[in-house]
Amino acid sequence: MPALARSAVFVGFTELCAKYHINPIEIVLQAGLEPVVLRHNDLFISYTKFGQALNIAAQQSNNPLFGLMLSQYHDFLMLGPLGLLISQAETCEEILHIAQQYVHLHAQGVEIEVKLTNEHIYLCYQVKLAELNHCQQLVELGMGVILQAFNKLFSPTSKPNWIQFSCPPPTHKQDYLSHLDLPVHFSANCNAIVFDIALLKQSPIEQKAQLKQHFLSQLTPRTNDAQQNTTHSSMLHENIFLDETSSSNTLPLDYVRKILGDMLISSDMTLQTTASLVNIHPRTLQRRLQEHQLTFRQLLDEVRLMHAKQHLRFSKMRILDLALNLGYADATAFSRAFKRLTGSSPATWRKISADKK
Incomplete structure (x- = not known):
């Protein structure tokens, strides 16, 4: 069976396409999906075809950071059961464990691994889809959503130390620096967001009110x-x-x-x-x-x-x-x-x- 994802992955896609004057319906059709995925968040769709849609949108918009920018529209509570579990975690360590174990609830083909050193937490992110040759848009979208989540769950003083990508340095490297407001490294041994080890035992900001408001709005x-x-x-x-x-x-x-x-x-x-x-x-x-x-x-x-x-x-x-x-x-x-x-x-x-x- 192909890797599947909830069609909630398309949240914000129409709005972002509009900013670049490109047609989201034509892009979705070109990727082999039905336009209804832009209106319903709870359909099962091919994660590979979603990746193809992101690649097409990045090309047509002439914006290689399209996937990363789309992540700004994705509140972590849009992750369904995964977001629910994360919102109930009592420590950063528990959040990382939940992310590793249950990321498949939102999108299949995504792998999260946590590596610890004496000084840092490496939250490694990988997309494995045999049918998609270029997964960088999916990787950057996923890592952008993680950044959004941690910015909401923890205080600004707990922001990541840096973010790293396994791909070679692009010609538009400065755009990453401007968009992320973090040090960015390329040609790394893995895609990862890197935090200070002290964050591991910290408690997240309570999300109970936001959680209820979000789901009632849905x-x-x-x-x-x-x-x-x-x-x-x-x-x-x-x-x-x-x-x-x-x-x-x-x-x-x-x-x-x-x-x-x-x-x-x-x-x-x-x-x-x-x-x-x-x-x-x-x-x-x-x-x-x-x-x-x-x-x-x-x-x-x-x-x-x-x-x-x-x-x-x-x-x-x-x-x-x-x-x-x-x-x-x-x-x-x-x-x-x-x-x-x-x-x-x-x-x-x-x-x-x-x-x-």
Whole structure:
């Protein structure tokens, strides 16, 4: 299977293209993707094709720093479950561990490695995509997002010592210095952001309020079609609690739906993992769902169905690939579940949907 990413990687792409008077829709089509990826953040897309889109945009804009500049539009909370886990970390050391272990939740093909010396932390970043020859735009976007995250999570006094790239020095080296406001080294043994070792045990600035505000802003009203396809649509704006006891800190049930949708790419949609991401005990989450006459399985079915319909309507992804990326064992299991919930097979539903366009 190809390496996949959430279409949230395109956040800011349209705006940045506009600054350079280039057409984002034409670029996306040229890279082999559908323009719908510019409007929906939760679709599964080829990470290789996204890299191709970045390369095309960099060439058409005559701006080799296009990927790095795009990172300015990416708040780390846009990273879905990865951003959630990072926001709950208690130390820099825990953030680095989470980044290494769970970066695949946002984009597959990315590898993060942390190397420690007596004086420095090397946060090494690598993109491995067999189908893409030039990954520098992806590397610079990813490293730019990491810089944004650390600038938000820690005080200005904890800024990196320098940033280094494994590529040879470019002719526009001064542009990197101006954009990053950091010493920049090239021809290094790895792509890395380098921090002082003292940062390792530091605690990040609490992000609880920002976290809640961000995810509530993502909970846009559902379409009529999506509402018709949930057996619990009347509960879209019901609340569950972020903590074990307080009734003053509430959020919509759609918050949990959003998290489950972001987790589909990881196939780790368990009650325990979901409860951890909303910062409550699994039994508490289970009880809150029961109060709304929902089981975790019913909620997961609903989220899978919504994402399945999005892909069947807006993408050309094969049924097998879609099944695997929704967390089903195979196409047969997916088709059985889809027909149980809709009365139609995925292929039939896709054809009917296309005929209605």
